[in-house]
Amino acid sequence: MKVFDLRFPLGWLFAVLGLLLVLAGLRATPTADARSLGININLIWGVVMIAFAIVCLWLARREARRRDSNVTRNE
Amino acid sequence: MQPIHLGPIDGAILLIYFAFVLGIGFVLKRHMRTSTDFFLSGRLIPAWVAGLAFLSANLGAQEVIGMAASGAKYGIMTSHFYWVGAIPAMVFVAVFMMPFYYGSKARSVPEYLKLRFDEKTRALNALTFAAMTIFSSGISMYAMALLLNLLLGWDFSLSIWLSAIIVLLYISLGGLTSAIYNEVMQFFLIVAGFAPLVFLGLRDVGGWSGLQTRLAAVSTAHGFAPGAFTHSWKFMGSAADNPMGVQWFAMLMGLGFVLSFGYWCTDFLVMQRAMAAESMSAARRTPLVAAVPKMFFPFLVILPGMIAIALTQQHGASGFSLPAKPDGSPNYDLVIPMMLGHYFPPGMLGLGLTALMASFMSGMAGNVTAFNTVWTYDIYQAYLRPRASDSALLWMGRAATVVGIAVSVAAAYFAAHFNNIMDLLQLVFAFVNAPLFATFLLGMFWRRATGHGAFLGLISGILAAAFHHGLTQPHGAITLAKGGWLGHVLHVYPSEMAQNFWTAIFAWTTCFVVTILISLVTRQQKSDDQLRGLVSSLTPRTTEEDVAWYKRPAALGAFVLFLALILNIIFW
Numbered sequence: 223m224k225v226f227d228l229r230f231p232l233g234w235l236f237a238v239l240g241l242l243l244v245l246a247g248l249r250a251t252p253t254a255d256a257r258s259l260g261i262n263i264n265l266i267w268g269v270v271m272i273a274f275a276i277v278c279l280w281l282a283r284r285e286a287r288r289r290d291s292n293v294t295r296n297e
Numbered sequence: 298m299q300p301i302h303l304g305p306i307d308g309a310i311l312l313i314y315f316a317f318v319l320g321i322g323f324v325l326k327r328h329m330r331t332s333t334d335f336f337l338s339g340r341l342i343p344a345w346v347a348g349l350a351f352l353s354a355n356l357g358a359q360e361v362i363g364m365a366a367s368g369a370k371y372g373i374m375t376s377h378f379y380w381v382g383a384i385p386a387m388v389f390v391a392v393f394m395m396p397f398y399y400g401s402k403a404r405s406v407p408e409y410l411k412l413r414f415d416e417k418t419r420a421l422n423a424l425t426f427a428a429m430t431i432f433s434s435g436i437s438m439y440a441m442a443l444l445l446n447l448l449l450g451w452d453f454s455l456s457i458w459l460s461a462i463i464v465l466l467y468i469s470l471g472g473l474t475s476a477i478y479n480e481v482m483q484f485f486l487i488v489a490g491f492a493p494l495v496f497l498g499l500r501d502v503g504g505w506s507g508l509q510t511r512l513a514a515v516s517t518a519h520g521f522a523p524g525a526f527t528h529s530w531k532f533m534g535s536a537a538d539n540p541m542g543v544q545w546f547a548m549l550m551g552l553g554f555v556l557s558f559g560y561w562c563t564d565f566l567v568m569q570r571a572m573a574a575e576s577m578s579a580a581r582r583t584p585l586v587a588a589v590p591k592m593f594f595p596f597l598v599i600l601p602g603m604i605a606i607a608l609t610q611q612h613g614a615s616g617f618s619l620p621a622k623p624d625g626s627p628n629y630d631l632v633i634p635m636m637l638g639h640y641f642p643p644g645m646l647g648l649g650l651t652a653l654m655a656s657f658m659s660g661m662a663g664n665v666t667a668f669n670t671v672w673t674y675d676i677y678q679a680y681l682r683p684r685a686s687d688s689a690l691l692w693m694g695r696a697a698t699v700v701g702i703a704v705s706v707a708a709a710y711f712a713a714h715f716n717n718i719m720d721l722l723q724l725v726f727a728f729v730n731a732p733l734f735a736t737f738l739l740g741m742f743w744r745r746a747t748g749h750g751a752f753l754g755l756i757s758g759i760l761a762a763a764f765h766h767g768l769t770q771p772h773g774a775i776t777l778a779k780g781g782w783l784g785h786v787l788h789v790y791p792s793e794m795a796q797n798f799w800t801a802i803f804a805w806t807t808c809f810v811v812t813i814l815i816s817l818v819t820r821q822q823k824s825d826d827q828l829r830g831l832v833s834s835l836t837p838r839t840t841e842e843d844v845a846w847y848k849r850p851a852a853l854g855a856f857v858l859f860l861a862l863i864l865n866i867i868f869w
Contacts, residue, residue, distance in 0.1 A: 225325060225328045225341070225474060227323065228346055228478050228481055228482075230315055231320070231478070231482065232481070234481055235313070235314070235317045235482060235491055236485070237312055238313055238488070239314075239648060239651075241315065241490075242306060242309060242310060242644065243644050243645065243648065244311075246306050246642075246643060246644030247305075247644065250642065254687055255642070256869070257640060257641070257642050258497055258640055258641065258642055258645070259497055259501060259640070259742075260679075261497070263493055263497065263640075263641070263642065263645050264642060264644040264645055265316060266488075267493050267645060267648075268644075271489060274485075274489075
């Protein structure tokens with residue numbers, strides 16, 4: 223029996239964490255940025271993580287669809 | 298030092314991660330119907346998942362904390378653990394050894410030894426391996442609890458029990474699949490948590506050239522040539538010229554050949570991930586998939602150590618310095634956590650800590666899944682209840698998970714005596730694993746090797762390691778745990794690392810020679826028919842005609858070796 227595709231939980235985890243980082247980044251104060259050398263690292267990295275999450279979920283869905291259509295064709 | 302204060306968002310990130318970890322365990326529970334599901338993921342894992350888990354299972358505390366500490370102590374030379382050590386061994390196991398591991402349908406590495414040699418060789422391997430995994434898992438827990446205590450002021454016992462219970466839950470629910478899935482998530486979390494850290498640190502020291510300039514000062518302060526911390530090969534002509542105190546022959550033979558091949562080609566902890574792969578072709582690709590990110594890990598785990606020591610050298614002019622241990626030397630084990638606290642604002646701090654926790658927990662989980670399998674198949678089913686039903690085995694797997702974790706908690710409390718986790722683990726690996734690779738090499742490629750030969754070879758290899766360690770000492774040793782415990786010191790090595798590499802070389806050579814000699818004077822108990830699929834000369838070559846050429850192990854392996862060669866040249 224095939225278990226679920228790992229890319230689903232992976233994608234969702236990164237999406238949620240990325241979103242939290244973006245929220246933190248939007249509320250960042252200059253003092254918080256000073257720590258990370260004046261870069262709003264929360265915002266930038268949050269966006270990167272969300273982009274990664276989207277790619278993961280897209281790939282997982284594409285494969286799930288392909289498998290579904292194979293199953294219906296075989297029936 | 299002052300504990301770092303965690304904001305609500307950091308706590309939220311950590312909790313979300315825990316929820317995902319446990320959620321995966323709960324969802325997988327209904328897929329765990331047979332012992333094969335629980336111990337081998339039903340042999341259904343795709344190559345990329347198995348590959349990342351292969352890499353990640355080894356990425357516990359010893360890797361992340363130990364490699365950063367070694368980076369601070371020895372500089373870029375630490376990357377030999379990857380570019381000379383792990384990568385060639387991973388290519389070798391994929392191209393040459395996997396056909397026998399996967400093809401034999403053995404459910405564990407000790408079981409392969411039983412099929413190829415005999416019962417006693419398997420028993421020796423199963424028992425030492427079971428003890429070693431529990432020990433490693435205990436060390437992983439100990440390191441985590443110590444760090445969290447220093448870093449966040451968390452209670453030592455609370456950290457241990459919390460992580461133990463989370464790992465216990467997700468493994469006893471979802472078995473190996475749960476461990477593998479979480480290991481892959483952890484791999485991505487570590488990259489996500491540490492890559493920005495390295496970026497910020499490197500920016501702070503003025504890029505690679507800035508780092509070189511500052512490390513030149515560190516180097517000369519230790520009495521070495523200015524480039525000794527930033528060149529991996531240039532100063533290996535003599536052991537006295539480099540901070541690791543290792544000469545090139547000991548490096549190539551000890552680490553590159555014996556220790557690395559001993560670990561990556563025989564350790565069931567990593568091999569279990571490949572054995573769970575969905576096909577022979579996927580199993581052979583598993584170590585190769587792992588090798589590609591593996592060779593770039595020095596930038597994530599070693600570079601922070603080098604950056605930290607470069608910044609510390611300026612006596613805090615940049616606002617960063619490593620805290621000192623009670624004896625006044627810098628506390629190298631705190632490199633990563635200190636940098637997390639220094640550079641990351643709330644939010645990223647939570648992510649960095651989550652990455653660290655994830656690495657600790659999956660290091661533990663990797664050991665526990667390997668332990669419960671070896672215990673159930675190679676000790677319980679083999680000697681205690683040979684006729685156990687499959688559901689009894691499944692039950693025993695869950696029980697072994699509970700007992701294994703309980704014993705590692707005890708080991709965690711016990712592990713508190715040693716400062717550099719990496720050196721200690723290398724020592725244990727040198728005693729038990731170093732001779733093992735000689736046994737597998739002869740077992741897979743010389744059909745004449747016998748069970749008695751393998752068993753006595755292993756025993757003498759382990760004894761040779763112990764004697765060598767007992768008769769030598771690293772420079773400046775003060776405790777007998779570092780060697781010389783036989784009362785007479787024959788040789789003093791410039792460093793503990795050099796001593797470990799030579800211990801491994803002696804153990805391997807002894808095992809290799811003794812196995813051959815004993816095999817020649819004993820009778821082969823196994824018929825050619827029994828050895829089919831286990832020994833190279835009696836096994837038809839696996840053809841990979843149905844697989845695209847770029848997916849074939851030889852092509853992928855050559856590509857991986859080429860990349861590793863380039864890295865060696867760049868950081869010459």
